[in-house]
Amino acid sequence: MLKRQVIDKGVHSGFLLIALFSITVLSLIVLFLFKEGIPIFEYVSIKDFVLGQYWYPTDDPADFGIFPLILGSVSVTLLSGIIAIPLGIMTAVYLAEIAPPKVAEIVKPIVELMASMPSVVIGFFGMVVVAPFIQQLFNIPVGLNMFNASLMLAFMSIPTICSLSEDAIFCVPAALKEASFALGATHFETIVKVIIPASLSGICTAVILGLSRAIGETMVVLMAAGGAAMIPGSIFDPVRPLPASIAAEMAEAPFGSEHYHALFAIGMVLFGFTFIFNLIADYISYKFRQVGEASL
Amino acid sequence: MNKFIKLIVVLTAFILITSSTGIADELVIKGSTTVLPIAQKTAEAYMAEHPSVKISLSGGGSGNGIKAIIDGTAQIGNASRFIKQKEVMLATGKGVYPVPFRVALDAIVPVVNNKNSVADLTLDQLKDIYLGKIKNWKEIGGTPGKIVVVSRDSSSGTFGVWKNLVMKKERVIPSALTVPSNGGIVQAVAGTPGAIGYVGLGYLNSEIKAVRVDGIKGSEENTLNGSFPISRGLFMFTKGWPKGETMGFISFVLSKKGQSLVKEAGSIPLF
Amino acid sequence: MIKQRLIVQKIWFSLLKVAAWVNGLALAVIVYFILSRGWRAVSWGFLTQAPKDSMTAGGILPCIVGTIALCLMTILVALPIGVASAIYLNEYAGHGKFIRFIRLGINNLAGVPSIVFGLFGLAFFCIVLKMGVSIASGGLTLGIMTLPVIIGASEEALKSVPNTYREASLAMGATKWQTIRRVVLPTAFPGIITGSILGISRAAGETAPIMYTGAVFFTPDLPASILDEVMALPYHIYVLATAGTQIEATRHLQYGTALVLIVLIFGMNLSAIIMRSKMRKKLRI
Numbered sequence: 118m119l120k121r122q123v124i125d126k127g128v129h130s131g132f133l134l135i136a137l138f139s140i141t142v143l144s145l146i147v148l149f150l151f152k153e154g155i156p157i158f159e160y161v162s163i164k165d166f167v168l169g170q171y172w173y174p175t176d177d178p179a180d181f182g183i184f185p186l187i188l189g190s191v192s193v194t195l196l197s198g199i200i201a202i203p204l205g206i207m208t209a210v211y212l213a214e215i216a217p218p219k220v221a222e223i224v225k226p227i228v229e230l231m232a233s234m235p236s237v238v239i240g241f242f243g244m245v246v247v248a249p250f251i252q253q254l255f256n257i258p259v260g261l262n263m264f265n266a267s268l269m270l271a272f273m274s275i276p277t278i279c280s281l282s283e284d285a286i287f288c289v290p291a292a293l294k295e296a297s298f299a300l301g302a303t304h305f306e307t308i309v310k311v312i313i314p315a316s317l318s319g320i321c322t323a324v325i326l327g328l329s330r331a332i333g334e335t336m337v338v339l340m341a342a343g344g345a346a347m348i349p350g351s352i353f354d355p356v357r358p359l360p361a362s363i364a365a366e367m368a369e370a371p372f373g374s375e376h377y378h379a380l381f382a383i384g385m386v387l388f389g390f391t392f393i394f395n396l397i398a399d400y401i402s403y404k405f406r407q408v409g410e411a412s413l
Numbered sequence: 414m415n416k417f418i419k420l421i422v423v424l425t426a427f428i429l430i431t432s433s434t435g436i437a438d439e440l441v442i443k444g445s446t447t448v449l450p451i452a453q454k455t456a457e458a459y460m461a462e463h464p465s466v467k468i469s470l471s472g473g474g475s476g477n478g479i480k481a482i483i484d485g486t487a488q489i490g491n492a493s494r495f496i497k498q499k500e501v502m503l504a505t506g507k508g509v510y511p512v513p514f515r516v517a518l519d520a521i522v523p524v525v526n527n528k529n530s531v532a533d534l535t536l537d538q539l540k541d542i543y544l545g546k547i548k549n550w551k552e553i554g555g556t557p558g559k560i561v562v563v564s565r566d567s568s569s570g571t572f573g574v575w576k577n578l579v580m581k582k583e584r585v586i587p588s589a590l591t592v593p594s595n596g597g598i599v600q601a602v603a604g605t606p607g608a609i610g611y612v613g614l615g616y617l618n619s620e621i622k623a624v625r626v627d628g629i630k631g632s633e634e635n636t637l638n639g640s641f642p643i644s645r646g647l648f649m650f651t652k653g654w655p656k657g658e659t660m661g662f663i664s665f666v667l668s669k670k671g672q673s674l675v676k677e678a679g680s681i682p683l684f
Numbered sequence: 685m686i687k688q689r690l691i692v693q694k695i696w697f698s699l700l701k702v703a704a705w706v707n708g709l710a711l712a713v714i715v716y717f718i719l720s721r722g723w724r725a726v727s728w729g730f731l732t733q734a735p736k737d738s739m740t741a742g743g744i745l746p747c748i749v750g751t752i753a754l755c756l757m758t759i760l761v762a763l764p765i766g767v768a769s770a771i772y773l774n775e776y777a778g779h780g781k782f783i784r785f786i787r788l789g790i791n792n793l794a795g796v797p798s799i800v801f802g803l804f805g806l807a808f809f810c811i812v813l814k815m816g817v818s819i820a821s822g823g824l825t826l827g828i829m830t831l832p833v834i835i836g837a838s839e840e841a842l843k844s845v846p847n848t849y850r851e852a853s854l855a856m857g858a859t860k861w862q863t864i865r866r867v868v869l870p871t872a873f874p875g876i877i878t879g880s881i882l883g884i885s886r887a888a889g890e891t892a893p894i895m896y897t898g899a900v901f902f903t904p905d906l907p908a909s910i911l912d913e914v915m916a917l918p919y920h921i922y923v924l925a926t927a928g929t930q931i932e933a934t935r936h937l938q939y940g941t942a943l944v945l946i947v948l949i950f951g952m953n954l955s956a957i958i959m960r961s962k963m964r965k966k967l968r969i
Contacts, residue, residue: 235889333797369476369568
C-alpha cells in the first residue's frame, strides 16, 4: 500500500512538471524574442523604430521604421473584422437559435471545414483567383491589396468568431429565454434584447480572439496583400503587414546582423499585439462570465 | 488503445533508427532566383552523372545565398550581384572567407504588360518611374493609366543591381509592390495591364513584353559588347576555397557542358 | 402591432440565414476552384514521383512524405505532453491562482502568431540546439504550436468522463493514478484522439512555422533521418506560386498540390468528426 501511495505522489509531481511545460515554452519564446530583438535598439531608438515611416532595412545606412508595417497590419485586421464580425455573429445566432437541427448539422461542419482550410491555400486563392477578379470588378490598377487580404482574413476569422460566439449563446440559461417569451417578446426580440446581452462577454472574447488570429496570420498577407511598405491611402492600396515582412525577409538576414535583430523586434511587436488581445479576452471572459441565473 | 500505442512506438523506433547519420555527399545551394534556373539545370545534370551526390536547392534571393554561406547553412550561395562590403565584414568577422565564381552573364530587362504600347524608355525615365516622379503612362507616351510599379524584396540581387545602375542608389518609392522572385515579377506584370517590372534574361517569355533601354535591346549580343546599360555577372559564392563535391560542382558549371546548360536556362554563358 | 414585429423578425431571420449560408458559399467557391483546376494534375504518377525538369513536371511524393514526417514528429511532441498537461489540469489541479496562471500560459501560447513560432523555432531549435533545418526542428516547432489544441481537446475529453467512474474506482481502493490509468484515460481516449487529429490536421497545413525550420524548396531524396530537411505540401504551394522559375507553367501543379493538401486535411477532419459523432451516440446509453 505504501508503494502505491509513493508512486501516486510521484506521478502527481510528474504531471505538475509537465503541465508547467506550456508556461516554460511561452517564457522561452518571449525570452528569445527579446534576446534577439532588443539589440536593434542600440542602432535605432524605440520611438524611431515604432514611428519611423521608412522601412529600408538593407540600405546603407538602413532605415528601420515600422510604422507603415504596423498600419498595414492594423488596417487589414480592422477591415477583415468589419466583414467577419457581423457574418460570424449572425451565423452563430442562426446556428444556436434558429436553425432546424438537420440544417445545423450541415452548416456546423461547413464552418469547421472553413477553419481547417490551410492558410497557404487561402492565400494562394486570394493571389490567383480573387486578385484578377477584383482588379476587373473595381477597375483598380492591381488586385493584390488590403481589400483582398482582408477578404481572405475574414474567411479565416469567421469560424473562430462563430464557434466561440455560438458556445456563449448556447450557455445562456433557458430560464432567461423563457422569461422573455413569457413577457410577450418575439423570438427575434428575445435574441436582441436578452440573449445577446447575456452572452456579450463570450461574444466579445470571440471577436477579440478572431481579430487576434487575423493580425497574426502570415501566409495570407504574404501572398495577397501586395508587399508595399507604405501607409495605405485607400482600401485598394497594397500593404505590408508585420508578419509578411518577417516572413519575406527572414531568410536573407544573416544571423546577428541588424536586419536580423530588426525582424525579431517586429516579432516582439507582433507578439505584444496578440498577447494584449489575449489578456483582454481572458479578462473579459473571467470577469463577466455567467455565474448562474437569478433563480430560486 | 494498446494497438495504438504499439503503432506510435513502432513509428518512433523507425524514426530514431533511421536517425543514424549517413550523410551521403550532400550539397546545399541557396540564393538568387535569377541563378536558380541555371542551378536547377546544372544540378540535375550533375546528379545524373554522379548518383551518389545529393543536391538540394532553394531560392529566396541573393541575400539569402550569401547569408547561407556566412552562416554555414549552404555550401554554395547563388548571387546575381556581387557581395556587399557589409556582408564581407560580417563574414570575415565570423571567420568565413567567401570566394566568388562568376558563372554567367546576365542583363536586367525592364518589362511591361503585353497590352502596353510603350517599347522604349531611357534610363532616367526608368529611374523616375521607380522614384514615383512619373506616375502615369501618358507622361511617357503610353495609353493613360496609373503606373503600377513592381519591384523586388530587399533580398534580391537583381534589385541590388537595379538600385545601383538605374536608381543610382536612390530609394524605390514605398508604394511599389514587392514580389519575392523573378517569377513573381513575370506573374505580376503579366496580370496587371499598368505594371512595370524588371527581370533577368532567363525569365523573358511570351507572357510579358521587354522594353528597350535607351534604344538598346536587352540581349546576349548587347550585353557582351557592353552596350546594354543594365548588365551584370551571375555568381556562385563558396565558403572558402571549395573542396570535394562543391569543387566538383563548380567546375562542372564552369565547364563547356555546364555553360551550354547556362545558355539553355536563358542566361549568357561566359564562353 | 404584433404583425409588424413578426415581419421584422421574418426579415432578420432570413438575413441571418443568408449570413450563415454565405460561409457555405465561400467555402464552396474555394473548393470548386481548387478542385476544378487541380484534379487534372493529380494522377497516380503525381502522387508517387518526385519533381522533374526544374519542378515543371513530375510529382510531389517528397512533399507528401515530408508533410507526413512532420506530422508524426508533431504527434510525438504534442500528444504526450498535451495529454499529461490536461490530466494534471483536470484531475489534480485546484482552482487557485496558480492554475489560472498555467491556463493563461496555455491560452496565450494558443494565440501566438505562426510566424513567431517560426522565429522561435529558428532561433532555438535550429541555432541554439544546433538541429539546423530538419524534421526535428520543424516538428518541434509545429509540436509546441499544436500543444494548446491538444490540451484543450484532451481536457474536454477528460471532463466528459462521468465522475461516477472515478468515484467507483476509488471506492474499490484504487489510488488516484491507478484510477486515471485504468479507468479515466481509456474512457477519454477516443475523445483525445479525435481532438488530436483535428490539431494535427492544422499542423499539416501550416507553412510559416516550417519555412525556416524544416522545409526547403527542393531536395532530391526522401528524408533518411530526422535531421534531414524535407519538402512539404504547404511550402511547395508557396514556393511554386511565388518563387518558382516558371510560375504560370506550373500553375496546374500548384492547384494539384493544393488539392492533395486539402484532401488530406479534410480527410483527417472528416474522420475525426465521424469518430466523434459515433462516440457520442455510443455514450448516449
